[in-house]
Amino acid sequence: MASIGADDIRNYYVGTKFQFTYYFRSRRFIGLLIFSILITILILFLDLHYDYSALKAENSAAFLYNYLSNGIIAYFAILAAFFGGDMISMDLGTSTAFYTLVQPIKRSVLYLGRYTAAFLSTLAFVSILYIGAIAGSLYLYRTVSALILPSFGFALLYMLALISFATLFSAIFKTPSIGLVVSILFLILVYPAIQGIISALAGINPWMFVTYAGEMIYLVFSKNYVVYSVTNTQFAYLYTFNPTGDEAILIMIGYIIVFSLVSMIVFTKKEIKG
Amino acid sequence: MNMASIELINVSKEFGKFRALDNVSFKYEGNGAIGYLGPNGAGKTTTLKILTNLLRPTSGKATINGINVNRNPVEAFKRMGSVIESPSPFPYFTVEDSLMFVAELRRMDREDARDRIEYYAKALALPDLNKRIGDLSKGQRQRVVIASALLPDPEVLLLDEPTSGLDPFEMKIIRDMIIKMKKDKLILMSSHLLSEVAEVCDEVIFINHGKILARDNVANISREFRAKAVIVEFLDPVDEKLISAIKSMGLDIEKNNGNSVIIRYDGSNDQRAEILKKLINVGNVIRYDSVGSELEEAYISILKNGSQ
Numbered sequence: 001m002a003s004i005g006a007d008d009i010r011n012y013y014v015g016t017k018f019q020f021t022y023y024f025r026s027r028r029f030i031g032l033l034i035f036s037i038l039i040t041i042l043i044l045f046l047d048l049h050y051d052y053s054a055l056k057a058e059n060s061a062a063f064l065y066n067y068l069s070n071g072i073i074a075y076f077a078i079l080a081a082f083f084g085g086d087m088i089s090m091d092l093g094t095s096t097a098f099y100t101l102v103q104p105i106k107r108s109v110l111y112l113g114r115y116t117a118a119f120l121s122t123l124a125f126v127s128i129l130y131i132g133a134i135a136g137s138l139y140l141y142r143t144v145s146a147l148i149l150p151s152f153g154f155a156l157l158y159m160l161a162l163i164s165f166a167t168l169f170s171a172i173f174k175t176p177s178i179g180l181v182v183s184i185l186f187l188i189l190v191y192p193a194i195q196g197i198i199s200a201l202a203g204i205n206p207w208m209f210v211t212y213a214g215e216m217i218y219l220v221f222s223k224n225y226v227v228y229s230v231t232n233t234q235f236a237y238l239y240t241f242n243p244t245g246d247e248a249i250l251i252m253i254g255y256i257i258v259f260s261l262v263s264m265i266v267f268t269k270k271e272i273k274g
Numbered sequence: 275m276n277m278a279s280i281e282l283i284n285v286s287k288e289f290g291k292f293r294a295l296d297n298v299s300f301k302y303e304g305n306g307a308i309g310y311l312g313p314n315g316a317g318k319t320t321t322l323k324i325l326t327n328l329l330r331p332t333s334g335k336a337t338i339n340g341i342n343v344n345r346n347p348v349e350a351f352k353r354m355g356s357v358i359e360s361p362s363p364f365p366y367f368t369v370e371d372s373l374m375f376v377a378e379l380r381r382m383d384r385e386d387a388r389d390r391i392e393y394y395a396k397a398l399a400l401p402d403l404n405k406r407i408g409d410l411s412k413g414q415r416q417r418v419v420i421a422s423a424l425l426p427d428p429e430v431l432l433l434d435e436p437t438s439g440l441d442p443f444e445m446k447i448i449r450d451m452i453i454k455m456k457k458d459k460l461i462l463m464s465s466h467l468l469s470e471v472a473e474v475c476d477e478v479i480f481i482n483h484g485k486i487l488a489r490d491n492v493a494n495i496s497r498e499f500r501a502k503a504v505i506v507e508f509l510d511p512v513d514e515k516l517i518s519a520i521k522s523m524g525l526d527i528e529k530n531n532g533n534s535v536i537i538r539y540d541g542s543n544d545q546r547a548e549i550l551k552k553l554i555n556v557g558n559v560i561r562y563d564s565v566g567s568e569l570e571e572a573y574i575s576i577l578k579n580g581s582q
Contacts, residue, residue: 007348014378018371025366090364098361099372099419102326103379104351272328273289 011105015113016120023121028082036125040132043067048139060137061145065221067133068151072218073211076155076162077187079125083118084166085180087111088267093174097272107268115163115260122159130155151220154248158214161252162187164259165210171266174274187211203230203239207247210255216248278339278353278429278460279303280325285334287320287484294320296484297334302477307456309471309492310464311573312481318464319359321481322434325462326356338430352380354430355423360439362415365408369400369418372407373425380426387425394421398447413440420448424455431455433463437470449474468569478569480576488576496568502541506553507534507561519556525549536565 023029047055055066088111091097101107130152137144166183173179195209205228206212219225219242229240243251280302287295295317302308310318323329324336327347336343343350363372370391377387395403398417401410410418420436436452437445452461452474465471471478472492479489490498508516511533520527526538539545553559 010381011379014375018367018375018378021371022364022366095360095362096364097328098356098358099363099422101328102351102356102358102361103376104348105379106348271330272323 008106008109011109012113012116015105015110016116017113019114019117020120023083023117029121032079032082032125033128036128040128044132044136044139047136055136056140059145060141060143061147061221061223063137063140064133064145064148064151065218067136068129068221069215069218072129073192073214074188075129076126076158076214077184079122080159080162080166080187081180081183083121084115084163084170085183086170086176087114087118087163087167088170088263089174089176089179090170092171092267092270092272093176101272108264111167111264111267115167118163119160122163123156126152126155126159145221147221150245151217154214154216154220154245154252157249157252157256158210158217161210161213161255161259164256164263167263168259168266171263171270199241200238201236203237205241207243207251210251212241213243213248213251213255216243216245219243220245277303278305279337280308280430280432280460280462281335281337281340282321282325283335283337285321285324285331285336287317287324287329288332294484295324295331298481298484298486299334300479300486300489302460302462305456305458305460306476307452307461307463307474309475309478310462310481311468311471311478311569312464313577316482317484318481319434320484322356322358322432322462322464325432326351326354326358328358353428354432355426355428356432356434357416357419357423357436358432358434360412360416361419363407363418363422365406367407368404369407369410370403372418373403373422376422376425382426390425390427391421394424397451399444413444416440417444417447420451424451429459431459431461431463433461435465436463437465437467445470468567468573472567472569478572480573482577487579488572492569495572498572501564501568501571503536503538503565504546504549505530505534505536505561505563505565506559509533509558509560516557520553523552523556525552534561 043055055063055070057063057066091100100110130148134144134148165187169183170176170179173182191209191211195206195212198204199206225242226240227242227244231238231240282298282300285295285298286293298317298321310321312318320329324331325338325343327343327350330344338350339353341350341353363375367375373391374387391403394400398421400417400421401414407415407418416436416439423431433452437448440448449470452463455461456474456476463471463475475492477489477491478495480487512529512535517527517529517535520535520537528536528538530536537549539549550559550562
């Protein structure tokens with residue numbers, strides 16, 4: 001294993017800075033920023049002035065549970081795909097490789113810089129989501145549940161796990177847009193569908209799905225949620241699995257380590273043939 | 275500091291069953307420009323990609339200044355600049371961002387980097403430094419990439435068809451820059467343009483089917499492969515009478531167009547002078563020139579022999 005030197009730390013900073021600049025100036029960042037701000041304002045507006053009943057609850061924690069369980073899996077999936085889905089293919093699949101990969105920076109350091117830049121970019125959007133949640137809670141209940149802090153922590157960890165997962169597709173597919181689309185499909189459709197089938201019908205704990213661990217972002221607001229239950233319906237037994245905090249942390253960290261490592265190895269070893 | 279050097283030791287590269295490079299070896303030291311010539315698919319870009327660690331050799335070793343590029347790419351990259359294929363910096367970066375990215379990774383002093391960017395902006399007629407890469411033409415982008423390769427003042431430059439896709443004005447800027455740079459750098463440059471290689475390079479390597487067919491300095495190649503035909507232009511249109519007169523002197527003549535003919539000979543200076551002496555007795559010669567360059571003759575001859 002190569003050692004980490006002062007050069008690598010400096011290069012990591014340069015790589016992060018320039019990648020963040022790239023994201024910050026991209027159309028996807030600006031478009032998503034406008035979209036996120038508008039949606040947050042719209043939800044708050046409906047909630048605060050028109051008694052949008054889907055979110056309103058008896059207290060701040062319950063409100064935050066409703067607010068964050070509302071489409072958060074899809075939103076986080078889009079963020080991860082937009083900033084991680086082409087992280088590697090953005091130069092391996094284009095002629096940018098001939099510019100970036102001939103500079104005196106280790107590819108692994110370049111990967112880490114990009115990963116950090118992708119995380120910082122998504123952090124802006126996750127923050128908008130939480131600012132909306134805090135504003136709504138303050139308006140409705142004059143207080144914010146302290147559980148918002150662990151929830152935010154889970155959200156950041158979940159984001160890191162999703163970016164790691166999405167970078168794998170950017171390493172597999174040469175065309176940047178394919179990696180992006182496949183990441184979204186997996187995180188919005190494939191994962192939740194399979195997770196639902198194997199947990200509810202087959203009764204298998206879906207610990208291998210990061211989307212299962214992601215539920216912890218809003219489950220944290222519920223003090224007495226059921227971790228495991230079996231319901232005997234007329235036709236079949238239906239199983240319910242919910243992650244515990246420790247379990248969610250383990251799954252997310254596992255995703256971060258495994259997928260980042262695999263993506264980094266692919267990025268480091270890949271040859272530029274085309 | 276080590277002398278600048280580029281060395282390939284028995285380098286082979288296979289893509290499945292296809293052998294793109296077959297036991298290629300060469301070594302150059304010091305300064306100067308080396309032309310790397312061969313048809314499409316000969317192995318030129320594969321060689322340059324191995325020298326920039328974009329590809330790894332199946333066997334053999336590639337070094338820059340004695341550093342194994344594929345084992346220690348970062349150290350090798352610190353000593354070289356490269357333009358492989360048609361690189362493109364990130365489209366949302368400005369010209370200045372793209373150059374500063376390189377400057378920062380190369381540990382250049384910020385003020386020094388700005389001065390050098392200003393210098394290359396003028397020398398290579400770069401577009402406005404605040405323009406985005408995505409808004410540039412291919413030629414402008416290529417000049418930005420060449421500027422980024424030159425910016426850190428590397429000892430070795432690897433250029434893969436650096437003037438490809440450029441207009442004549444842009445080509446001249448780049449050629450002049452290479453001629454200037456080769457005085458204190460070692461440059462390996464692949465090109466399809468033989469006139470370009472003849473103009474800027476001191477040495478040439480001919481490659482085809484992944485094998486080095488010949489390598490020598492341009493002066494030796496020129497001596498060995500003299501042009502074996504001259505084009506002669508007369509003041510008046512060439513008619514049958516003139517053609518008959520030239521043929522009667524025992525010359526191998528072929529009508530070219532309007533006022534000119536092509537005469538083939540053995541390539542020696544003596545016969546070339548003799549032909550001119552004879553021609554001025556039968557018509558008013560206003561131009562007497564070689565057909566094709568020595569390098570062109572060498573290129574065709576070497577590739578033909580190499581494929582036999």
